[in-house]
Amino acid sequence: MFTILPIKGHIDQIDGFNCDGISAGLKPNGNNDLGFIYTNEPCDVQAVFTENRFQAAPLKHYLQYEEGFKTNFVLINSKNANALTGKKGIEDINTIFSSLSFDLVNPIMSSTGVIGNPLPIDKIVKGANSFDLNAKSGENLARAIMTTDAYEKSCMYEVKLEDGSSFKIGAVAKGAGMINPNLATMLCFICTDAAVPLNDMKEALEVNSETTFNAISVDGDTSTNDTVMLLANKKSNTYDKEAFIEAVRLVMHDMAMLMVADGEGAKKAVAFEVRNAASKEEAQKAAKALSNSLLVKTALFGEDPNFGRIASTIGASKVISDEEKLVISYNDVVVYDKGELCFDEEQEAKAAKVLGNDKFKVICDLGVGEYSFTAYGCDLGYEYVKINADYRT
Missing domain, CATH: 3.60.70.12 (L-amino peptidase D-ALA esterase/amidase)
Incomplete structure (x- = not known):
């Protein structure tokens, strides 16, 4: 002990x-x-x-x-x-x-x-x-x-x-x-x-x-x-x-x-949790794809709960996945559930409220295995461009 x-x-x-x-x-x-x-x-x-x-x-x-x-x-x-x-x-x-x-x-x-x-x-x-x-x-x-x-x-x-x-x-x-x-x-x-x-x-x-x-x-x-x-x-x-x-x-x-x-110009620290992937390697691959995606990062900066960018990034990572098994959530707010659109006006408002926080989770349950991995990232906004455009000076 x-x-x-x-x-x-x-x-x-x-x-x-x-x-x-x-x-x-x-x-x-x-x-x-x-x-x-x-x-x-x-x-x-x-x-x-x-x-x-x-x-x-x-x-x-x-x-x-x-x-x-x-x-x-x-x-x-x-x-x-x-x-x-x-x-x-x-x-x-x-x-x-x-x-x-x-x-x-x-x-x-x-x-x-x-x-x-x-x-x-x-x-x-x-x-x-x-x-x-x-x-x-x-x-x-x-x-x-x-x-x-x-x-x-x-x-x-x-x-x-x-x-x-x-x-x-x-x-x-x-x-x-x-x-x-x-x-x-x-x-x-x-x-x-x-x-x-x-x-x-x-x-x-x-x-x-x-x-x-x-x-x-x-x-x-x-x-x-x-x-x-x-x-x-x-x-x-x-x-x-x-x-x-x-x-x-x-x-x-x-x-x-x-x-x-403290990501340059970042306002939000985000955990990208991939659950129930086919393998450990696939869970890591999908989670890191989300944490690296510029489209995802800019959506987070704009506090736009655009789950389409999340799903698209998962698909582009080429991990084993099926839209009929996929569940996407912002914290506990489900916006896509195994082929069913949950993104009505009420759920979108709840999801947007989550994205208004400085820390939250994006959870993607692939439903095809039992392996999980969490990657960590942040939003990407105007300040990042300004800092790196002037980096040498």
Whole structure:
């Protein structure tokens, strides 16, 4: 038995983890743009990355380390992705780390921002050399890694085991646009003092990615820098595998839902639940088709309960389905029921009221099997175009 309790604060509350964020001059508005996570002792690390074929230089740099390596330092910058920068992008990372004035053990760099520009090495080195490695400001770090995010993203939990022992786990993340299933334009750093074995760290990330970061979509695009990283220093001397995997799931789910809710210009966070599909794969395929559909997203933005767009998207996904078995609902308001049109004036008004909320479900019961999957998305409106038209400026 175990209990998982949310607690206030940031990852700096976890014993042995320090962090901070500063302005190094990468963002012209003077906002924080460079941050770090530092551990008093080297800790175990595992990560999952984007499936984009053009992985950014920080990901390639990480993958040069031997499996099972330990680290004591993660450097994170915003405004510049260091992606599509060739071999020089990796060389620039090595130059930065060799220019820092403190001891590093297998340092890691993570970047987010504009693709195709070389790193401003001098600014990053000057900023990083000003870090106070004893600082504990998770809020500053959360701000430093933001790009188009409207707000900081973090969470913390304490896990209490039956014998009275406990460990903590928390995360800091960024992500608001260019988000698609198979990770997203996002960075997420999960820290824990649990005494978790390295193999269990990898399993926890892989098992929980499917229903969290791999189930969200803002605009159907997958970026070059997407990273979910798990750091464990084992200082609590406490561990329970079942509790740990569930705690990682909660942390990843929290961060994923904050990203969807913060979709660039988004006003609505929507769960697309597909029920009774012929297989697990078909349930995922249909749910993700709905979360990615631009026609569905724009209808949600207009608060138009146009079930025809829902049905059309299900059909276009080519999953096994039959209009005589299909049921479509907005929350508990049924608008299409196994070939019967329920979309009279009264039901349309009820459905429109559901779409007026900032959170709701679109439920599609295919009626052809027993498998279900929920994908998460948001609406798409004018602000999204404005943000991305001006992204580089």
